Amino acid sequence: MATVLKIENLHKSFKLGFLLKKKKILRGISLSVEQGEVFGYLGPNGAGKTTTIKCILGLIFPEEGNIEIFGHPHLSPKAKEKTGFLPENPYFYDHLTASEFLDYYSQLFLIKKEEKEKKIKSLLRLVDLERSADLQLRKFSRGMLQRIGMAQALLNDPSLVFLDEPLGGLDPLGRKEIRDIIVRLRDEGKTVFLSSHILQDIEMICNRVAIIVNGEIINQGALHDLISEKILFTEITLSGVGEKELEGMGEYFSGHGDRTLLKVFKEENVAKVLQLVQSSKGKVHSLIPRTETLEDLFVEIVKQG
Amino acid sequence: MKIKAIALNTFKEAIRDRILYLLLFFAAVCIIFSRLLALLTVGDRIKIIKDVGLTSLSLFGALMAILMGTGLVFKEIDKKTIYTIVSKPIHRYQFLLGKFFGLVLTLFIMLLLMSFIFLALVFFHTFTIEWEMFVAILFIFFELCLITSVALLFSCFSTPILSSIFSLAFYLIGHTAWGLETLIKKIPPSFGKTMAQALYHFLPDLENFNFKTEIVQNLDIPSEAFLYSVLYGIFYTLFVLIIAIVIFRKRDFI
Ligand SMILES: Nc1ncnc2c1ncn2[C@@H]1O[C@H](COP(=O)(O)OP(=O)(O)OP(=O)(O)O)[C@@H](O)[C@H]1O
Numbered sequence: 001m002a003t004v005l006k007i008e009n010l011h012k013s014f015k016l017g018f019l020l021k022k023k024k025i026l027r028g029i030s031l032s033v034e035q036g037e038v039f040g041y042l043g044p045n046g047a048g049k050t051t052t053i054k055c056i057l058g059l060i061f062p063e064e065g066n067i068e069i070f071g072h073p074h075l076s077p078k079a080k081e082k083t084g085f086l087p088e089n090p091y092f093y094d095h096l097t098a099s100e101f102l103d104y105y106s107q108l109f110l111i112k113k114e115e116k117e118k119k120i121k122s123l124l125r126l127v128d129l130e131r132s133a134d135l136q137l138r139k140f141s142r143g144m145l146q147r148i149g150m151a152q153a154l155l156n157d158p159s160l161v162f163l164d165e166p167l168g169g170l171d172p173l174g175r176k177e178i179r180d181i182i183v184r185l186r187d188e189g190k191t192v193f194l195s196s197h198i199l200q201d202i203e204m205i206c207n208r209v210a211i212i213v214n215g216e217i218i219n220q221g222a223l224h225d226l227i228s229e230k231i232l233f234t235e236i237t238l239s240g241v242g243e244k245e246l247e248g249m250g251e252y253f254s255g256h257g258d259r260t261l262l263k264v265f266k267e268e269n270v271a272k273v274l275q276l277v278q279s280s281k282g283k284v285h286s287l288i289p290r291t292e293t294l295e296d297l298f299v300e301i302v303k304q305g
Numbered sequence: 306m307k308i309k310a311i312a313l314n315t316f317k318e319a320i321r322d323r324i325l326y327l328l329l330f331f332a333a334v335c336i337i338f339s340r341l342l343a344l345l346t347v348g349d350r351i352k353i354i355k356d357v358g359l360t361s362l363s364l365f366g367a368l369m370a371i372l373m374g375t376g377l378v379f380k381e382i383d384k385k386t387i388y389t390i391v392s393k394p395i396h397r398y399q400f401l402l403g404k405f406f407g408l409v410l411t412l413f414i415m416l417l418l419m420s421f422i423f424l425a426l427v428f429f430h431t432f433t434i435e436w437e438m439f440v441a442i443l444f445i446f447f448e449l450c451l452i453t454s455v456a457l458l459f460s461c462f463s464t465p466i467l468s469s470i471f472s473l474a475f476y477l478i479g480h481t482a483w484g485l486e487t488l489i490k491k492i493p494p495s496f497g498k499t500m501a502q503a504l505y506h507f508l509p510d511l512e513n514f515n516f517k518t519e520i521v522q523n524l525d526i527p528s529e530a531f532l533y534s535v536l537y538g539i540f541y542t543l544f545v546l547i548i549a550i551v552i553f554r555k556r557d558f559i
């Protein structure tokens with residue numbers, strides 16, 4: 001597979017205040033993204049995700065490091081023509097309507113007139129804003145702005161799309177809509193670079209992730225390599241069995257009413273618990289085996305760092 | 306093409322600004338006030354109307370250029386609309402030039418509106434259309450282009466308030482720097498004189514664009530003077546724009 005984005009040893013610091021004291025934000029970021037994958041860029045608030053993306057797109061200049069997009073230097077027009085970008089908390093010219101806005105931006109790509117209208121229509125349909133085409137952006141809700149932002153990022157039919165917290169501040173339905181669009185992009189063979197701190201979303205759609213903490217990449221790799229599928233413990237909710245009988249099986253919590261939550265760590269104990277329930281004519285309400293999640297890994301790594 | 310798209314969007318945005326219309330209103334008040342002033346004075350009334358009118362055009366045009374020019378680039382950075390522009394296949398100089406031409410177009414329209422009021426007033430006084438006035442107005446336009454570039458330059462690295470103060474200082478110095486020339490003539494040759502001469506050449510001389518007195522008084526103007534002013538305006542504006550681009554190219558948008 002071809003490497004679409006390659007970052008080597010990126011360093012960036014910001015000058016703070018009048019004293020111009022330097023604060024290191026990125027301390028040697030290196031990563032590579034392969035064609036066709038949805039790459040998750042994970043990190044806690046302030047880790048440097050947005051700063052990395054800004055370096056890639058030429059909004060800020062790193063002190064050190066090398067960035068290549070499709071083998072071109074990242075600032076070359078050839079690289080930019082193939083990329084799309086949705087910033088975090090996007091805000092656009094609020095005096096323009098949705099279609100005027102897309103029209104303006106398509107002129108920056110020199111898209112031809114005949115093509116333009118068709119393109120704008122299909123993008124508005126893709127992000128489900130057809131009915132708001134003639135509404136001024138000042139009247140857009142947060143979720144609508146996110147979606148029109150998505151549309152402008154796709155105007156040039158990019159092969160590589162950078163999305164900075166595309167799901168931030170959206171309700172569950174809005175999140176699902178954006179997620180669906182991302183999955184669709186992946187199915188079309190595009191590469192998506194996605195930054196987020198919402199782990200469930202990343203877990204659902206990303207093939208590979210890099211975890212950045214405090215300006216350094218702590219871990220990167222395929223999702224299934226980073227988190228094992230080993231069962232950590234099994235949660236069983238049951239009723240009708242006494243506390244004494246369950247002793248030694250696992251951690252015991254009494255829940256609502258007569259229900260009991262049991263955290264069973266040894267797999268052979270799960271069968272024993274089930275037998276106990278049967279023999280004492282109790283009831284099993286739920287049984288959930290818990291594998292490791294990205295969240296466990298994340299919490300662990302952030303704590304260490 | 307890309308520059309044109311940015312310029313037109315800038316124009317659309319600028320033309321919506323209420324400050325512009327407030328200034329336009331005050332300009333109209335001043336122009337009409339000159340009529341009143343003329344009534345109170347003895348002497349050639351029409352000359353006063355023309356003098357005050359043209360001065361208002363220059364002053365309010367300059368204020369518009371400064372307020373628009375310092376605000377618009379800052380706003381794009383502040384509201385982060387620039388993020389999605391700079392990340393597109395566009396050079397930063399194209400963005401800045403687009404802003405410049407958009408502002409120049411806005412000022413052109415505003416100057417046209419103000420001139421209409423002014424020329425109408427003159428017409429009601431003399432019942433002739435005075436074409437020489439257009440020459441004076443054209444040079445005011447050149448001056449406004451230069452001031453716009455200066456406002457853009459300051460807004461590339463400073464806040465709107467500071468940039469406005471700097472640009473206003475530029476305008477005021479530009480109209481008083483000729484005083485330095487008279488001063489230079491008076492001081493004897495010395496280090497101070499050389500310094501003053503160097504300063505004079507460095508400072509802008511916006512009086513180059515001021516043909517008000519000559520035109521109002523119906524004096525002859527040598528055509529070299531026009532040519533010199535046109536070239537002065539074009540080169541000074543280009544020079545300022547190039548510095549602005551050099552600064553803007555290296556700027557971090559954080
Ligand atoms: N304009 C700025 N001036 C100085 N420091 C800044 C500036 N913007 C960001 N920082 C600092 O840079 C660091 C990284 O910020 P960045 O926005 O890249 O984080 P992030 O990973 O995107 O976080 P989030 O999840 O909150 O978006 C933070 O510590 C922040 O304080």
Ligand SMILES: [Mg+2]
Binds near residue numbers: 049
């Ligand atoms: Mg961020």
